[in-house]
Amino acid sequence: MKNMEIDANGTEIRVMGDVVNEDAYISLTDIAKYKNPENAFIVVANWIRNHSTISFLGLWEKIHNPNFKPIEFDRFKAESGDNAFTLTPQQWIKATDAIGIVSKSGRYGGTYAHADIAFEFASWISPEFKLYIIKDYQRLKKDEAARLAIGWDVKRELSKINYRIHTDAVKEFLITPILSPQEMAYTYASEADILNMALFGKTAAQWRSEKGINGKTPNIRDFASAEELVVLINLEDTNADLIRQEVPKIERLKILREKAYRQLRVLKKNQETIKTLKQNLIEEIGRRD
Numbered sequence: 001m002k003n004m005e006i007d008a009n010g011t012e013i014r015v016m017g018d019v020v021n022e023d024a025y026i027s028l029t030d031i032a033k034y035k036n037p038e039n040a041f042i043v044v045a046n047w048i049r050n051h052s053t054i055s056f057l058g059l060w061e062k063i064h065n066p067n068f069k070p071i072e073f074d075r076f077k078a079e080s081g082d083n084a085f086t087l088t089p090q091q092w093i094k095a096t097d098a099i100g101i102v103s104k105s106g107r108y109g110g111t112y113a114h115a116d117i118a119f120e121f122a123s124w125i126s127p128e129f130k131l132y133i134i135k136d137y138q139r140l141k142k143d144e145a146a147r148l149a150i151g152w153d154v155k156r157e158l159s160k161i162n163y164r165i166h167t168d169a170v171k172e173f174l175i176t177p178i179l180s181p182q183e184m185a186y187t188y189a190s191e192a193d194i195l196n197m198a199l200f201g202k203t204a205a206q207w208r209s210e211k212g213i214n215g216k217t218p219n220i221r222d223f224a225s226a227e228e229l230v231v232l233i234n235l236e237d238t239n240a241d242l243i244r245q246e247v248p249k250i251e252r253l254k255i256l257r258e259k260a261y262r263q264l265r266v267l268k269k270n271q272e273t274i275k276t277l278k279q280n281l282i283e284e285i286g287r288r289d
Contacts, residue, residue, distance in 0.1 A: 003015070004016070022191075022204075023114075024115050026112060027111070028118060031129075032044050034129055035125050045088055048089060051077065056117075057098065058070075064099065065098065066214075067097045068096055072096045101117065194256065195239060198259075204219060230267070235260060242256075
């Protein structure tokens with residue numbers, strides 16, 4: 001699992017996993033240090049024992065985790081109204097088979113949570129600090145997506161990129177510029193759902209169901225073309241701006257769908273521009289290293 005870091009206004013926060021495919025986990029321990037550098041674990045424990053936190057975690061697990069234990073969740077939820085109630089991340093994980101929060105030992109040790117959950121924790125710590133986290137997290141995602149968009153791996157197979165530049169064609173896109181009634185009625189549980197629906201016309205869960213895939217991998221974005229991944233980078237930036245403007249989810253989805261459709265059309269009509277873009281990305285990454 002890849003280890004990375006983001007800089008939230010001078011505070012280093014560790015990240016591990018796949019940021020491009022929305023399977024990244026962010027260190028709650030590092031976020032908590034913003035509030036209490038000496039006793040970050042106490043901050044995390046105080047947050048996780050809250051009734052609203054347990055409700056949020058339970059909903060997230062029900063959406064993403066088929067092995068989640070709802071009976072244990074209901075017990076924690078009922079007990080959370082008691083002032084004497086305590087709960088640690090480890091107790092939550094062990095009792096409910098949760099996957100949204102994990103504990104790690106070693107150099108990258110601490111409590112980590114899926115980005116959806118980590119942002120919720122950051123809001124509890126400080127809404128302002130959360131925005132700094134989101135800002136640099138988006139930067140990290142953009143950098144990683146740029147590498148993936150041209151099929152580039154830092155350590156190997158540069159020759160494959162040159163081949164892909166000359167042979168990659170834009171796939172036929174299957175979305176329409178206007179949302180269907182079914183798409184508008186769907187309840188989007190995460191920002192990844194919104195971006196996937198805008199670009200691919202379906203959520204990751206719907207795609208896995210169609211393909212008969214159990215578990216989180218492979219992901220819908222693993223099968224995206226380089227051009228679709230370039231559009232995804234732009235959609236993520238646009239979505240972050242819309243979130244800051246407090247635009248409702250369904251309105252954001254409409255805007256993102258129109259933008260995705262428009263950009264895919266442009267990319268399909270401009271193959272030479274695409275080749276130039278890929279070459280520029282290769283050169284830019286080469287300069288960084």
